Amino acid sequence: MSLPTLRFGLAANRLHHETPNAALFDWLRACTGTIREMGIQLYTVGRTHDAISREGMLQGYPGLIRYPYGREGGLMKLVARVTEGRDGSQPFDGAIYLIDPVDPSSIFPEALALKRQCITHGKPFVSTLAGAIEWIEVERVLAGLKPDPAVSRLLDFSRQTVALIAHDALKDQMVDFADTHFDLLSRFSRRVATGTTGGRLNDLAWSRGWPADKPWVHRYLSGPLGGDAQIGELVLEHQCQRVIFFEDPHVARQHEADIQLLERAVRVVTETASCATSPAVARRWAKAMEARLDRAE
Known part of the structure; x- marks a missing residue:
């Protein structure tokens, strides 16, 4: 079977590669088999590449490609390659950037631009350990390979809560997404959402025969009134493992700090939480x- 050649930008803040048990190496231990089997190309920013070499991981693997250090423009190059290929090559299929939420470099312009361009172009921007392990499994399954049973512990939705959030211009797409994947989302132990989105999702569920006396999602406040912060607290308390957040990258948002707070919460619990930030990725x-x-059934 011929597998597609996938290309991902790869970077990790210092916390996630400075010790042998750091998140970057936990990810590689979980996913190296699939990375090699699928021939996934990892365009890796200098210091992250050096750390992988130091730990003796992916030795001799031609798909581990070194980019310059961040201070020399390595992260900026990832941004450019997400938007389009170079010399006839395909653009990146996404970016894995393991973020330490208290590292100042995580809010440098190139880091913010990398996330924004991934959202704009409908590509995954993966910033947590759990999300990185899960996304390699996504690509594995979609390539037609046998699922990796070792990942199943992260995908036991019956024990998890999913948050469903959408900015105004994308609320219709969130409702369409929930309608199309209603059975999958109903497998979760619990669903939560911010104000208006939650109301529309409950209306959808009731129209599909969900018990009228039982909300399909638990509604929190609207985002500008604190709903993002409420869900962020759930994430921090390990009561919400997955956030599906349809962000609109093209409008100014008065409650940008609240959005960043929620994303920061997901990154704090990097081993257990993940976030999808566009309809295409979701x-x-x-x-x-x-x-x-x-x-499996």
Whole structure:
């Protein structure tokens, strides 16, 4: 079977590569087999590449490609390659950037631009250990390979809560997403949402026959009134493991700090939480999870 060549930008803040048990190496220990099997190319910012070499991981693997240090423009190059390829090559399929939420470099312009361009172009921007492990499994399943049973512990939705959040221009897409993948989302132990989005999702569920006396999602406040912060607290308390957040990158947002707070909470609990930030990425994730469940049943 011929597998597609996938290209990802890779970077990690110092916390996530300075010790042998750091998140970057936990990810590689979990995913090296699939990375090699699929021939995934990892365009890796200098210090992150050096750390991988120091720990003796991915030795001799031609798909580990070194980019300059961040201070020399390595992260900026990842941004450019997400938007388009170079010399006839395909653009990156996404970026894995393991972020330490208290590292100042995580809010440098190139880091923010990398996330924004991933969202704009409908590609994954993965910033947690759990999300990075999960996304390699997404690509594995969609390539037609047998699911990795070692990842199943992260994908036991019956024990998890998912947050469903959408900015105004994307609320219709969130409702469409929930409608298309209603059975998958209903597998979660609990669903939560911010104000208006939550109301629309409950209306959808009731129209599909969900018990009228039982909300499909628990509604928190609207984002500008504190709903993002409320869900962020759930994440920090390990009561919400997955955030599906349809962000609109093209409008100014008065409650930007609240949005960043929620994303920061996800990164604090990097081993257990993940976040999808665009409709295209959420649909790809859902397609893979449905295929994985079908193969298991």
